[in-house]
Amino acid sequence: MAKMDYPGLLSTLSQAASSPSIQTGLTRTEQQNLYQACAKLSACVETPQDRLLKGSFDFILPTILRLAIDIGIFTLFNEDDSVQEFDVSEIATRTKTDQVLIYRIMRFLITFDMFDVTPEGRCKANTFTKSFRSGTGAYDTVILLSGLTLPVFSRLPAYFQKTGNTLPENAKMGLFQDAHDTDLPVYDWLNHRKAERDAFHQVMAASESLNDSVWAHYLPQNWFLDKFASGSSDVTLVDVGGNSGKVLNAFLHRLPTPQARLILQDIPDVIQGEYKDVPLCRTHENASQIEKMGHSFFDPQPVHGASLYVLSRVIHNWPDKEALIILQHIQAAMNDQSTLLICDCVFSDQLGKVPYTDATSDMIMMAVFSSLERSEGHFRSLLESVGLELQKVWRDPLNGTLLTVLEVVRKKQLA
Ligand SMILES: C[S@@+](CC[C@H](N)C(=O)[O-])C[C@H]1O[C@@H](n2cnc3c(N)ncnc32)[C@H](O)[C@@H]1O
Structure with missing residues (x-):
């Protein structure tokens, strides 16, 4: 193999990095492609120590934000749409905050290009500042990380010391409850924390991963057409724990089916969309075709014999005990023509085959929900124990394991 031209590569990269116009004129996709190529290059050359040191202080940014x-x-910098600039002392006065604290916060955030500085030393809003508001993924993620997730992870070593390294498996008594001093499961706790609750639902509604991917890349259109042609149910699809109706919406985009009866279920608070400013249950342009039903999946499923039931990103939030109850209720409502689609992260049973993002998601499930991302084998045995059968595993080769679709039917009764 030819030896790499090390001096040439270093010079090209240095030149590119020092070009003031490196981002000028690029589309968002081009900018993202370039960013990903740089990240890949970094990953190729960094050592585990480099990676550790680079990421070790990452938690500070969301907390200071x-x-x-x-x-x-x-809020001050976004009071109106004009470009705003203020001296540190003005920010301190207008926010009624210690000037030295403001100075230190601004100095820190400026290093991340989240504000600009004028030649006179005034802090000036830039495109990041202007875009950083509720309803955008970055803002809501900061609220969730700082208010919900980071306190749990900071408590993790002490929790395991206290419990003698016992795996949290109880939705009402795990690391989350220990860190937040509560005995409520996460979704009940969220109901008492408006900022985090709104942020959670905003993040769910905004997450792009389900937009069209499930329907477009995983299951072929013909699969749905065959499914509906063979069924006799008047209910086409029940989206259980469906939040804002994103999955149903993507389904309608992919398969405009004017006759379909589509039901969106979630806890009553979510379904009634009482959260001000959160685009819950808006279900976009297809709202009129989607029936909303307040229903807890821990109660018997009221819609029987639907063609399809969907559980998207639901099961991974619950330990086995609760996951089994959710599955049991759906099993009891299914008939022999019904199919359950479970969209979740489904790991390979082999160690070393799981990408970083999925392994991270598993740690979040353990710390926040006392639950886990499951392997195919784990899913198979859960399903079997409640009379369900995994018929097919649909994976998107471009999407790692993060979202896999499990096609599940009722186990045939022996005559
Ligand atoms: C991680 S979100 C997934 C939302 C949606 N299925 C998706 O893929 O975007 C989990 C959802 O489960 C809902 N949920 C939590 N507890 C529930 C319960 N007991 N009954 C019904 N839904 C519940 C939450 O409100 C939330 O909308």
């Missing part, structure tokens, strides 16, 4: 949000710094 949350502080800046709570103090009202972003």
